[in-house]
Amino acid sequence: MEIEVIDAQISPIGRMEVLSRAEAARLSDHGHGGLRETFRNCSLAVLNCGNQLDDGKELLERYPSFDVEIIQRSRGIKLDIKGAPASAFVDGKMIRGIQEHLFSVLRDVVYASNEINGYSGLHSTKFDLGSSDGVTDAVFHILRNAGIIDPVSQPNVVVCWGGHSISREEYDYTKLVGYQLGLRGLDICTGCGPGAMKGPMKGATISHAKQRINNARYLGFTEPGIIAAESPNPIVNDLVIFPDVEKRLEAFVRAGHGFVVFPGGVGTAEEILYVLGILLHPENTELPFPLVFTGPKSTEDYFRRIDSFIGETLGAEAQSRYKIIIDDPVAVAREMHAGIGDVRAYRKETRDAYYFNWQLRIEHEFQQPFRPTHENMGKLTLHKQQPRHLLAANLRRAFSGVVAGNVKNDGIREIEKNGLFELHGDPAIMGPMDFLLTSFVTQGRMKLGGRKYNPCYRIVGEASVASTIA
16 A cells, blocks of 8 residues: 655744754764754654554655755745655644654754764763763753753653553553543653553543643653654653653653553563662662552553562562552552652752752663663673662663664664574573563563564573564
């Protein structure tokens, strides 16, 4: 079947109306130091909103003629778009939310190039990315540049994590939880994609309307590697693209006040391991950090397996940092509302900002970008002879590599070129990991719409079931 595409010229919506000549040149440059590929790929992902596709490589191949050019005018810029997915338009006019997202991409790609990564891919001179404080400062500036930092607002942001490939029952449950959160005046922040990232926002829009809340925020945090697999849903009214997954994860825990985890796959496990690794750091033991795992009755076994994996790898202290609430959206919302009240009281007492969690200690191990190559995946330190928060950091990297091999363009190409990733480690770690990953495969949590899953990893030294499933 022929794919319908549209050509259009789009004017800015938002804050990115003008570019310098140097910025426009880098956005048009195919060579070293150019931003063209990143901007093009992220733009296509935004325009692909609503289409059932979670394969970054396949998306690029499906729209080979897609292109976006900068038109410099005396009164500002326009985007000249060729071969865009027709689903982004209604009667030939681009949907406004998607148009806003397109210019959020432009804003963040340019800002990261100018301020975070430096020109031509060199290290930033403004931020010391080799230090923990420097990375945190960079994350803060990205959020501030995107207009996310609001010093006037009270703590009310609930971060909702969960899979893009979930059942209809699970999706409806996320909407019920979002509805109850919205009734209590809480805003929603997610990874901005479909499934458990869209459901809470959709539920909250109804309750915010009932409560006559006209300034509700639906924050979406993503990064260039994952955006094609999780195209931003149109409910998001503040989209931010971070340079890498590590800065994206830090933005969640710095900007959020409470956290709800719905059922998901490897990416959700990565997020859980990230946050638990941070909470296991000795300097974070006293910080209030509301964290709830929840789903409908049918997901009770799913969360039992997650809880068992955490207990077997990170121990009882990690298990004590969250609550599991099954099939009770009201209880989840009440837990979040009360927990965020504790966050507010603590930050008021310690004179910390409401809008950014400066006190949270994040080790540089959690901030360093991890490139999932075969060599790096094979060298991961997956044993218990290390502090638990560092074990969590390495487990997070392992799951991040599987995410890349599943859905990210670069990761998929790495697997096609060199075969499956191999994971080595302590049998006491690798056994539970294999069991958990296998359960994700059998439950259809790796790909959208029950699409066939071809594993990208092999667990060495264990009788791996997942690695043999085709």
